Amino acid sequence: MKKQKRIIIKVGSSSLVLENGQLNNEFFSRLIKTISFLMHEGNQVVLVTSGAIAVGMGKLGLTKKPKQMALKQACAALGQATLMNEYEKYTSLDDILCAQILVNHDDFENRIRMVNLSNTLESLFENNILPIINENDALAVEEIKVGDNDTLASLIVPMINADILVLVSDIDGLYDKNPKIYKDAKKIDVVTSIDSSIDEMVGEITSNVGTGGMATKIKAARITTKAGCDMAIISANYVEKIKDLIEGEKIGTLFVGDSKALHSKEHWMVFNAYAKGSIVVDNGASSAILKRKSLLATGIVKVEGNFKENNVIFIVDEYGKKLAKGITNFSSEEIKQVIGKHSQDVKEILKSTKDEIVHASMMVLIEGDEYGTIK
Numbered sequence: 262m263k264k265q266k267r268i269i270i271k272v273g274s275s276s277l278v279l280e281n282g283q284l285n286n287e288f289f290s291r292l293i294k295t296i297s298f299l300m301h302e303g304n305q306v307v308l309v310t311s312g313a314i315a316v317g318m319g320k321l322g323l324t325k326k327p328k329q330m331a332l333k334q335a336c337a338a339l340g341q342a343t344l345m346n347e348y349e350k351y352t353s354l355d356d357i358l359c360a361q362i363l364v365n366h367d368d369f370e371n372r373i374r375m376v377n378l379s380n381t382l383e384s385l386f387e388n389n390i391l392p393i394i395n396e397n398d399a400l401a402v403e404e405i406k407v408g409d410n411d412t413l414a415s416l417i418v419p420m421i422n423a424d425i426l427v428l429v430s431d432i433d434g435l436y437d438k439n440p441k442i443y444k445d446a447k448k449i450d451v452v453t454s455i456d457s458s459i460d461e462m463v464g465e466i467t468s469n470v471g472t473g474g475m476a477t478k479i480k481a482a483r484i485t486t487k488a489g490c491d492m493a494i495i496s497a498n499y500v501e502k503i504k505d506l507i508e509g510e511k512i513g514t515l516f517v518g519d520s521k522a523l524h525s526k527e528h529w530m531v532f533n534a535y536a537k538g539s540i541v542v543d544n545g546a547s548s549a550i551l552k553r554k555s556l557l558a559t560g561i562v563k564v565e566g567n568f569k570e571n572n573v574i575f576i577v578d579e580y581g582k583k584l585a586k587g588i589t590n591f592s593s594e595e596i597k598q599v600i601g602k603h604s605q606d607v608k609e610i611l612k613s614t615k616d617e618i619v620h621a622s623m624m625v626l627i628e629g630d631e632y633g634t635i636k
């Protein structure tokens with residue numbers, strides 16, 4: 262019997278909305294037919310949709326994205342309803358039910374909210390309902406936003422243990438240079454490791470085209486592959502080919518899931534939780550951290566930022582290089598009282614049974630460029 266898969270499909274505004282702000286009915290129909298086929302084959306699908314702001318702008322007759330936050334949020338609120346209406350229309354034609362979920366960064370950072378979201382998704386799967394997810398743009402101010410739906414889709418990967426994330430885009434994959442400028446630009450079929458050479462290609466594409474949107478796709482690829490899941494970029498022109506992609510055919514660009522995937526807690530620490538501060542350590546402690554030892558107070562030089570017990574923080578060397586991200590056992594105020602102290606003093610001063618400031622099991626090393634820029 263064929264293995265049933267968990268598939269996340271993300272579609273961008275440029276595929277869903279025409280330049281005049283009208284919905285691209287033809288694309289909606291092709292997309293939902295493809296999803297319906299996959300679901301009827303027994304796969305579980307999540308759709309991450311953009312387009313709310315673009316549709317709202319169309320309805321208000323705006324041709325440029327508003328700069329004013331409140332108006333952008335109004336466009337999102339207006340457009341999201343129309344967008345869902347359209348999805349309702351096409352899913353009912355194909356005999357499937359769909360449900361709307363709107364999320365923000367908090368829903369991925371806060372463990373309890375993450376569990377809530379994951380439970381909702383599981384329940385929708387059990388009932389054969391297609392979850393359609395977007396960022397809650399109507400309420401999200403810049404600070405609490407995920408910001409783009411490529412990243413948002415990748416954050417759902419570990420939550421549902423997805424087999425593949427497919428980014429449906431206006432470009433058919435990753436090229437070694439900008440294909441709009443260079444005739445000899447080559448599409449890369451398979452990426453097995455996302456290192457700085459990939460960032461360089463993206464840098465070139467982004468700067469030449471203006472937007473390009475490839476940087477967020479590479480960020481999404483890092484998050485996805487580090488959860489052990491594959492990611493593909495394919496063109497909206499052949500959205501039907503998702504079926505062949507799932508069967509293992511080479512389409513677009515495939516980023517292969519990392520065989521040394523992070524455990525779920527580590528993945529959350531690296532990609533979902535923003536560091537609330539930093540602990541600066543001396544050379545001795547730096548080498549201990551790099552050998553995956555716990556952080557003790559003796560090696561601490563200073564503390565930056567205000568953080569609480571159990572917050573995620575960076576461990577940084579004296580030259581400012583980030584060595585690790587970890588969960589601290591003590592608040593910034595407590596750590597300041599024990600800088601440079603030995604374990605016995607730490608326990609006495611902080612009246613604690615623990616002497617590790619950050620335990621080795623609560624730490625992820627940040628090696629080279631493998632995670633890209635993390636916050």
Ligand code: GLU
Nearest residue numbers: 311312313314396409410
């Ligand atoms: N959430 C935005 C919208 O629905 C789109 C974000 C993105 O395109 O990545 O308009």
